[in-house]
Amino acid sequence: MIEFINVTKHYPGRRHVLRELNLQLGKGEMALLTGPSGAGKSTLLKLLTRLEAVSHGTLRVAGVDLATLRRRHIPAYRRRVGVVFQDHKLLMDRTVYANVALTLQVAGMSARQLDHRVRAALDKVGLGEHWREFPETLSGGEQQRVGIARAIVHTPEILLADEPTGNLDPELSSEILDMFRDFYRHGTTVLVATHDQGQVDRMGVRTLHLAHGQLQEKA
């Protein structure tokens, strides 16, 4: 599903962040991405959301060659992926419902078509009751769950998350990561960056360690 072949990434005027990196993540697999701060975890995920372009090498996701993907095809590609951010990136002036519906609206779905999907996604993250509220009135963990609902409402093939528990206490972190594991068990390919070692040990899933621009499998 996700295939890095000798991928190198450097930002303009900077040394290499990723060098000749290789990774295979099969359909329906889950992996945690760890590594020290500045190792390039976010960069690796940005390549997958096509916020950044690879410098050299081949990156294929769900049959799409991201190295040669045309600009105008990026939106269609992004609609096949779900992304969760550490700072959740919610729109504070829109209701929980509207935040989640956005993903389906940009895909051209009408208000009637998207309604039951939005409700189902909110139920999945346990926020079915809160759909009318504004994100400000929610706790940090609840806000992050809105972000997750927004990332999965269109049932993406791939779910990516960049430190989704970075701002949460351990108990809430476990809850959120269990949620990701749940999606994985239901067939979604999941890649989560985290530097929370306690959670990594607890989860017991495949772990990839990023350091010096290269990936290492951890037992």
Added chain:
Amino acid sequence: MSLHIRLQALGNARDTLLRQPIATALTIIALAVVFALPVGLFTALSNLQQLLASWHNQAQISLYLHDDASPQAVAQLRRQLQQSPGVVAVRFVDKNRALADFQRYAGMTAAIQTLGENPLPASLIVELNPLAQSPSSLEAQVQQWSHEPIVRSAQSDLKWVARLQAIVALGTRAVYILAILLALGAVLVMGNTIRLHIEQRRDEIEISSLVGATKSFIRRPFLYQGLIQGILAGFLAWLIVAIAFAILQGPVNHLASLYGTSFPLHALTVGEGFLLVLISAALGWLGSLVAVGRHLNNTVS
């Protein structure tokens, strides 16, 4: 593309405008004033042209006829003149009438009577719309008329017509320049307003882009905002011009009555009004298109 996407974008644009009602109203009023100014001047100019066109008894050409011209020949020339472009009326003044007029104006009854015979020629008086033709083509036409066999000589004061036309041409061009400058101003006002909206909604644009919104999806609400504001500004400008002309009608009536005439002002016709709305809608759209083109690329990858 399906209708609900457009409706959604339209709703989005409407919500954005209503969320900041005062800023929106100020933008629309500013645009309306910008539009009302040249439109008001154009309309005033067209009223002026109508007024000038009604002054045809001031743009006269006298064609003095040979004494031996037959009534049939005179009648035929008169018909021919009446069909010429820009001719409002043709009057025939026979010799007796010419003498009577001369005596009345000049008061030289005695002197004329000593001549025994009426020395004044009959004439055809041609009244022209002074704005219907250029001075040079008018000149050429007078030349042609003066060579008619029954015409002895022609007398005209075309300098006056030339000056008048020059003034009207100057006014028209000045208003055109003003209109172009103000249209540019309108585009800039709209562009700046939309730029502010884009700045305010960077988060939304960024997140929409991240979840797979296309550029046109992101652009559309902003373009609709420009369109809506342009349309509303067009209607408001129409209203402003109509009110201004209604206010001016009283003094104009008074002034006209001092000249012993009446002059009804013509504000915009319905067709012109909708043209105004169409143009302002297009300028609103264009302004937001410029802003979106310049400021969206920074955000959307």
